[in-house]
Amino acid sequence: MPRHPSLIALSHDHHHGLALALRCRKQALGRLKPMSAVGLKERAAEFAAFFEQNLTRHFKAEEEILFPSMRASIPASSALIDDLLADHARLRGFLPSLAGDTGLAKHLFDAGDLLERHIRREERELFPLFEKHAAEIDADKLGSEMGAILG
Ligand SMILES: [Fe+2]
Ligand SMILES: [Fe+2]
Structure with missing residues (x-):
């Protein structure tokens, strides 16, 4: 079934987010060049840039418009929305770790895995x-x- 027109912009972001998530996991596993620290830092910077340019407004649209409206009208969505909000907080929480130098492969893998x-x-x-x-x-x-x- 095609997406509802009101969700197409979000789905478009999701498409890019999935591609980034895959690159993060591949980089963490050493399957993407350049390998080692240089590649890990490149990918961490890419995640941070995607967050700033894309996910910040994406999360805002979900948290301020989509989630509250769905929660108010669709009781069955409430537990799911709680989980999704917790994911947003955890994804935001990866930014400081990805800006550092320690454990970058693990942070990248986990961030990519959660985003996907x-x-x-x-x-x-x-x-x-x-x-x-x-x-x-x-x-x-x-x-x-x-x-x-x-x-
Ligand atoms: Fe989303
Ligand atoms: Fe979301």
């Missing part, structure tokens, strides 16, 4: 709920409110 699992839960669990209840949550209005944040 987080995106897959939104795509496979949250977005289908949104689409199923699109009429009750005024999905079109939410889409334009998120659009104002996502640009």
